[in-house]
Amino acid sequence: MILLDRVSKQYGKKGAALDRISLHVEAKEFVVIVGESGAGKSTLLKILTREEKPSSGKIIIGGIDYERLKDKDVPFLRRKIGTIFQDFKLLPGKTVFENVAFALEIIGMSNRQIKHTVPKVLDLVGMKGKEDNYPHELSGGERQRVAIARAVVRQPKILIADEPTGNLDPKHAWDVIQVLEKINKHGTTVLLTTHNMDIVNRLKRRVVTIKDGKVVADRARAGYAGKERVR
Ligand code: ADP
Numbered sequence: 001m002i003l004l005d006r007v008s009k010q011y012g013k014k015g016a017a018l019d020r021i022s023l024h025v026e027a028k029e030f031v032v033i034v035g036e037s038g039a040g041k042s043t044l045l046k047i048l049t050r051e052e053k054p055s056s057g058k059i060i061i062g063g064i065d066y067e068r069l070k071d072k073d074v075p076f077l078r079r080k081i082g083t084i085f086q087d088f089k090l091l092p093g094k095t096v097f098e099n100v101a102f103a104l105e106i107i108g109m110s111n112r113q114i115k116h117t118v119p120k121v122l123d124l125v126g127m128k129g130k131e132d133n134y135p136h137e138l139s140g141g142e143r144q145r146v147a148i149a150r151a152v153v154r155q156p157k158i159l160i161a162d163e164p165t166g167n168l169d170p171k172h173a174w175d176v177i178q179v180l181e182k183i184n185k186h187g188t189t190v191l192l193t194t195h196n197m198d199i200v201n202r203l204k205r206r207v208v209t210i211k212d213g214k215v216v217a218d219r220a221r222a223g224y225a226g227k228e229r230v231r
Contacts, residue, residue: 001027001157001189002048007057009043009213017043019213020057027157030181030190032200035210041193044210045160048191049081050074062157079107082151082159082188086166088143090135090150096122097131100150107154117153124186125149125179141172148179152188159183161192165199173199 002025009018018040025031035041046052048061050069059066062080069077090099097118104114122128125145135143144164151159161180165173177192177199184190194200200207209217 001025001029001062002191003058003060005058007044007047007054007059009040009047009052010055016055016213018047018054021210021213021215023208023215023218025189025191027189028184028187030184030203030205031192032203032205032207033191033193033210034195034197034200034207035193037195039210040213041210042162043213045083045162045191045193048158048160049083050077079154080157082154082156084144084147084151084159084161084164086163088135088140088147088167090143090146092135095132095134096127096138096146099135099146100153103150103153118149121149121153122146124152124182126175139172140168141175144168144172144176145179148176148183152183156188158189158191161190163193163195165194165196170198174202177203 002023004021004023006020006022007018008016008020010016021044033041033044043052047054047059050066061077064077091102094102100118100121101114104117119128119131122131125148127142127145127149130138130142135146138146159180165176168176173196180190180192207217207219208215
């Protein structure tokens with residue numbers, strides 16, 4: 001599903017933000033990416049969503065070879081990848097329903113289909129009954145669940161969650177993680193970055209540790225059938 005082969009990224013004349021990262025993520029895997037601030041996690045995610053281009057190395061995602069990807073094809077790539085962030089990025093003037101519906105309107109889905117699809121995804125993230133609320137009327141955990149609904153409503157193959165629990169208290173943080181696990185069980189590959197070691201330990205998923213732009217450990221956990229390897 002995701003293949004990175006010796007991917008490096010240099011911003012200007014600074015040292016490498018990513019230094020020959022190689023990573024293989026299977027379809028339907030749930031991978032936690034950890035590392036101190038400045039390790040290169042965000043750069044890695046931005047390269048996957050094509051917000052940044054690598055300085056060198058090969059990237060293939062869902063059969064798309066980034067070397068051959070034209071700028072006009074980037075929106076097509078982004079439909080395959082949903083993203084959520086620490087600060088939710090909901091539209092404050094739109095209701096819960098409208099925030100999720102907007103992701104479908106911009107790809108030209110009919111109103112009838114939108115009315116059919118949005119309630120299903122709001123139910124999936126546990127936000128049924130809050131359709132008409134505005135973001136400011138919701139808790140942080142609820143806002144993040146709406147953001148997840150918006151990210152997955154177009155059924156992306158991959159969900160990238162960049163510090164999604166950074167603004168949440170432990171209870172809400174764990175609620176959000178459980179929604180991510182549910183999305184993963186439905187067949188979506190999930191990449192999660194977090195600083196929260198409680199979450200890492202409770203999740204029992206594959207953990208990739210990044211330091212100074214390099215993968216320094218890649219550990220399988222119970223429930224993940226891949227190989228155990230520590231570099
Ligand atoms: P993390 O997400 O793990 O905190 P980042 O990917 O944000 O790490 O940063 C990795 C390194 O790249 C850091 O040294 C950071 O200062 C640098 N960096 C990140 N983004 C930029 C940018 N747009 N321009 C210049 N340097 C950047």
